[in-house]
Amino acid sequence: MTNTRGTIRVVLRELGYFFKGAALNIFSWEFLTVLIPLVALWELLPQLGVVPRTLIPPPSDVIVTAWDLFVHQGFIHDIINSMGKFFLGLGIAIVTAIPLGILMGWNIAIRKRTLSLFQLLAPIPPPAWVPITIILFGIGLPMQTFLIFIGAFYPILFNTYQAVKDTDSRYLASARMFGASEFTLIVRVYFWHALGALIMSVKTGVAMGLVMLVIAEMYGGRTGIGFVLNEAKDYFQIPKMMVCMITLGGIGWFLIEVLKFIELKLAVWKGGAR
């Protein structure tokens, strides 16, 4: 009983650290001196008629539309729907690309047999996969998941492989002298040495995955942020488009902050004093 309560307390404390850190990261006093005038300018220029209000709606209009979207049109369901697909695609990319990257970085025999294949496939821009994916999977969840997976897979794979390959040979030598098996080396040396780059690669994967999420939903979908965005274009609802864009930006920023926090927690040794 005390144990669960202790765990809850630790989780709450860490969550507190996370949100405080994330908020401080972006809303510093120095940045607010830039942000507030910018928003004020955005509000004032359309209001004063310097730019047409129909094309560039001021933030007040955007907030009103956002309220309407979230309260009356169930936009939150679109967000949850999009995030579900996104995490499915990103998750599949992470659980395939990271082990594969580690294997490729670890062993030259595996690397020689696989790297060229990925180097040939990776330059294909992920949006170019859209038509064939629609034909193969139809329109729906599998197609959208696959597109997000394709976007996130290559950056994660290549960064992981490169980081594992560049593992400092001194660490390997010293572990080998003590008799470490190759499996132990992977789990206790290669992985930890590459950890920073691994998280960096997932950050890139998040960015690419969001790109592919929007593309997938625009081309084939009946729900999701990308669909709402595309629909708003058809009805010329510029404030609605802005709400979608800001939401996407916010999601990306939040996920990067989460990854930064994970890095901070896992790579304690880099912080020095603690």
Add this chain to the structure above:
Amino acid sequence: MIEAHNVTKFFSVVNEDRTADGATALLSVSLTIEDGTIVSLLGPSGCGKSTFLEILGGLQEPTEGCVYIDGKTVLEPLPATRREMIRYRRRHWFLSPLANSLFRNRPKHDIAMIFQDYAVFPWMTVLQNVTFALKLRGVKRGERKRIAREYLRKVGLADSLRKYPSQLSGGMRQRLALARALSVQPRIILMDEPFAAVDALTRERLQDDLLRLWDETGITIVLVTHDTDEALYLSDEVVIFSPSPGVVRNRFSVDLARPRRRTDPELLVLKERITSLFRYDIIHESEYSI
């Protein structure tokens, strides 16, 4: 006992104008190191002494010749003929012969190695670094912490068990490396310029610590250094290497009882002889290079 028979190491290199070339790092080095002694390999940089140490430890294979530790071969040289090479490649296509087994932790020889730049794992705490080494040597879970604490106390790191190496000074990191190497109770410790990266005062203290621990355990120590004072103060025998190609130039026994004084006249006489040897090498370089 470590026996090296005609160890030769040849590197292929690519020149600046992109022509292939070779460099002989070691040429026919034969050496016998008795149990329980401290032997220094001394020479200017680039004379192949570090390469020789890595061959002793089995981290590189010799091009020719062989190293035996207690009669067991450390690493075979690579095959010379094309046909043998093809067969060899087929046998080792997945794991290189330098690699250890795939799943089971098992040291090939009872050796520990200490590197110049510590090579302690920065992602493990001081205690974890030592317990990890013990785990690799198959020490039971319950014993690991006790042994690790014991050896960390011996090198004076008992208060920093939970710290990470980045929070330690250079001398402390080298102490940690020393504790880690000693904790697995090896019969031989190979040291590659262990005290080169710390300041002079710390170096003298570390040398004294090393001698004290050697006295307690009676292991064999092979020490690579370019510091003549260090070699003479620590070792029973000093082996002089000379560069391009790396050959054993000379061997000096230091038959002084320990504890020695750093300013002992006999050490100074030996030092004078060694430095004059190096000076001679520099002046008559052409006669000694092949």
